Amino acid sequence: MTGVSDTVELCHLEELEVGKARGFDPFGEGRDALFIVRGTDGLKAYRNVCPHQGASLPWQRNAYLNSQGTRIVCSAHGAQFDIDTGRCLQGPALGHSLEPVEISISDAGIVQAATLRLTSLITDARSTSCREDK
Numbered sequence: 001m002t003g004v005s006d007t008v009e010l011c012h013l014e015e016l017e018v019g020k021a022r023g024f025d026p027f028g029e030g031r032d033a034l035f036i037v038r039g040t041d042g043l044k045a046y047r048n049v050c051p052h053q054g055a056s057l058p059w060q061r062n063a064y065l066n067s068q069g070t071r072i073v074c075s076a077h078g079a080q081f082d083i084d085t086g087r088c089l090q091g092p093a094l095g096h097s098l099e100p101v102e103i104s105i106s107d108a109g110i111v112q113a114a115t116l117r118l119t120s121l122i123t124d125a126r127s128t129s130c131r132e133d134k
Contacts, residue, residue, distance in 0.1 A: 007112040010036070013105055016043065021064035021072070023048060026113070031056060034101045035064050036111065037072065037083050045103045045113065046086055050074040051096035072098065 008026045016022060016038040023032030035057070036045045048056055052074065058064050059075035066073050071089065072081040079091030086098035103113045 006115045007104070008115045010103070010111045010113060013043075013109040013111055016111065019069045020062075022062050023058065023064070032058075032061075034113065035062075036103065037064065039083060043103060043105075043111065044083055044086075045101040046072070046098040047101055049099065050076060050079060050093060051088070051098065052077055052079055052091070052093035 010024050010026060011022070016036060018038050018040055021035050021037040023035040025032050027033070032048045034045055035048050036043050048058075050057055053076065055074060055076035057072065057074050057076075063075070064072050065083075066080065070083070072083055072086075073079070074081075074091070074093070077092045079093035080089050081087065081093075081098050082089055086100055088094050088096050101113055103111055105111055
């Protein structure tokens, strides 16, 4: 992410384990607005909302991935999503994708997200509708 001046710090890169996911509630709203998956090839961040019916994805804190750590899973209806693309691979959200969140890593290793984008994610979280891929 280049040219972003208003960002919110999420964590240090070293706090994200490879092969794991972690949710973030950067504005203290009482629920994670986004989550980050750290793979061997980098980070992927998505909004914590299933495109099927707007449900929060994990069944417990930070439980975004299947037991093999190969897919993102919605605990509400079992939809499974590709980690790299966010595209639904199986379940009721077929034809839809998770909404990506743009993040960056500072020179000091701090993972951050643009506050303007995050604010809009929190604001429209209750009015989520299915996002069809084109």
